[in-house]
Amino acid sequence: MAHQEYSHFPNGDVIFLDRGDGSSALVHLFGATLLSWKCKGQENLFVSSTSKFDKKKAIRGGVPVVFPNFGPWPLGPQHGFARIKPWTVSIPPTKGQDGNVLTVLSLEDDEETRNMWDYKFKLVYTLELKEDSLVSSFSVHNTDSKSLGFTCLMHTYFRVADITSTAVSGLKGLAFTDKLKDGKQERETRDEVTIDRNYDRVYKNAPKTIQIVSGGNPSRKIELITFNLPDIVVWNPWEEKAKEMGDFDDLGYKEMICVEAGKVDEPVTLPAGQHYECSQTFKSLL
Numbered sequence: 001m002a003h004q005e006y007s008h009f010p011n012g013d014v015i016f017l018d019r020g021d022g023s024s025a026l027v028h029l030f031g032a033t034l035l036s037w038k039c040k041g042q043e044n045l046f047v048s049s050t051s052k053f054d055k056k057k058a059i060r061g062g063v064p065v066v067f068p069n070f071g072p073w074p075l076g077p078q079h080g081f082a083r084i085k086p087w088t089v090s091i092p093p094t095k096g097q098d099g100n101v102l103t104v105l106s107l108e109d110d111e112e113t114r115n116m117w118d119y120k121f122k123l124v125y126t127l128e129l130k131e132d133s134l135v136s137s138f139s140v141h142n143t144d145s146k147s148l149g150f151t152c153l154m155h156t157y158f159r160v161a162d163i164t165s166t167a168v169s170g171l172k173g174l175a176f177t178d179k180l181k182d183g184k185q186e187r188e189t190r191d192e193v194t195i196d197r198n199y200d201r202v203y204k205n206a207p208k209t210i211q212i213v214s215g216g217n218p219s220r221k222i223e224l225i226t227f228n229l230p231d232i233v234v235w236n237p238w239e240e241k242a243k244e245m246g247d248f249d250d251l252g253y254k255e256m257i258c259v260e261a262g263k264v265d266e267p268v269t270l271p272a273g274q275h276y277e278c279s280q281t282f283k284s285l286l
């Protein structure tokens with residue numbers, strides 16, 4: 001758990017949001033990666049104990065920000081550069097009169113990003129910690145004089161006590177692409193999506209609220225509420241692929257499920273001077 005504790009990191013690497021009532025969040029400035037979200041003292045995110053934290057490779061776990069490309073990218077690294085850039089704190093964690101804590105991080109184009117992807121942009125990532133929820137708002141500002149196109153996604157690794165008693169509900173009837181079957185298009189027929197092997201599916205046009213329910217000890221029930229992030233990726237590497245990844249705990253697949261809200265099926269085209277707003281909210285129902 002050390003990688004999810006504020007005291008584990010050198011000054012300046014992470015920021016800590018604390019309501020003082022068991023509700024807290026920890027964000028690493030490398031990739032603006034949310035490492036921890038606790039509600040009533042209970043951790044709800046998974047971070048691999050073998051994650052590198054070398055400020056080169058994306059952090060394996062929490063919520064890395066995927067931008068400007070989801071998946072393999074001919075212009076740069078898989079899932080884009082936002083998750084491997086140092087972000088700036090625009091507003092440090094600030095407690096309001098309601099006890100909620102807000103912070104704002106940002107990332108702008110630089111020589112390195114323009115060498116891969118020749119656009120000027122500004123990303124603004126606002127996190128607001130409430131008693132039983134965390135609201136993460138993401139906006140992409142096109143500060144260039146030409147149109148730009150992108151996909152984006154919040155790559156959330158939810159912690160679960162037991163993957164075999166974990167289910168995602170709200171996906172029934174949705175068309176999905178199975179990335180493990182060469183992008184075959186299928187339709188979900190189950191009320192509750194459960195996982196018993198390597199999964200990598202992109203569900204399209206999901207409802208704005210879905211639920212991740214997991215049993216075992218502790219049990220969890222989390223609502224994922226999205227705005228302008230219509231697609232949901234469900235991923236678990238399972239045993240063999242987890243072992244192949246140098247930064248993934250061999251047995252970690254039993255304790256996580258990635259449920260990733262994104263705008264990935266159809267890219268956003270953003271005219272010069274415009275911005276795109278989207279958000280995801282985690283709400284603990286227990």
Ligand SMILES: O=P(O)(O)OC[C@H]1O[C@H](O)[C@H](O)[C@@H](O)[C@@H]1O
Nearest residue numbers: 058078079179200233235258260
């Ligand atoms: O290993 P990474 O680059 O972090 O990607 C991890 C995973 O991210 C998403 O869930 C993709 O759908 C998967 O295809 C990919 O394997």
